[in-house]
C-alpha cells in the first residue's frame with residue numbers, strides 16, 4: 147500500500163519537515179541536540195533531511211522502498227547524506243543505546259507493533275537521548291484530514307507514558323492543530339505530541 151501511495155513524483159506529505167518536530171528542535175531543551183538520529187517509519191524523508199541539514203547523522207527506517215528512494219532523492223537535492231534501512235518495524239531491531247534522538251512522526255502501525263516500536267525506540271536511545279513523537283489520536287477518526295481510520299492504528303498517551311515510565315516525560319499532550327503537509331494531511335488534526343528524555347541511568351527509577 148505505501149509503495150503505491152508514494153509512487154508519484156510529488157512528496158505526499160510535502161518536502162518540509164513536520165512542524166512539531168521543528169518547534170521541538172528549536173526549543174531550549176533540545177537546542178543542543180546533536181549526533182545520531184533514528185527516524186522510524188520515515189517514508190519520503192522530509193524529517194530526516196531536515197535533521198541531516200542541521201548536522202545530525204540520520205538513519206531512516208521504513209517498510210517502503212519507494213518512500214526511501216524518494217528520501218534519498220530529497221537528500222541529494224538538499225546536499226545531505228542519509229542512511230536508509232528498508233525494514234518492517236514488526237521485526238526491526240535497532241542498535242541499543244546508539245541514538246541521541248528517535249523521531250516518530252505519524253509512524254502509525256497496529257497496536258501490537260506499536261508497543262514493540264515504542265519499546266525499541268526506548269532501547270535505541272542513549273541515556274539522556276530524546277524521543278520526539280507526533281501521531282494522530284482516536285479523535286482524528288472521521289475528520290477526513292488525514293491518518294488511518296482504525297482505532298487500533300492510533301496513538302494513545304497512556305501507551306507512551308507506560309513505556310517511558312522511568313524517564314523524563316517533557317511533553318505528552320493531546321491537542322487539535324492545523325496540519326498542512328502535502329496532499330494527505332490537510333487540516334485540523336487530533337494529535338498526540340510527546341517529547342521524552344530517557345533516564346540518564348538506564349534501569350533506575352527517575353522522572
Ligand SMILES: C[S@@+](CC[C@H](N)C(=O)[O-])C[C@H]1O[C@@H](n2cnc3c(N)ncnc32)[C@H](O)[C@@H]1O
Nearest residue numbers: 148159187188189208209210234235236251252
Ligand atoms: C503517514 S506515513 C509518515 C511518513 C513520515 N514519517 C512523515 O512524517 O512524512 C507512515 C509511514 O509508515 C511506514 N510504515 C507503515 N507500517 C510500517 C511498518 N510496519 N514498518 C516500517 N514502516 C512502516 C509507511 O511506509 C509510511 O512511510
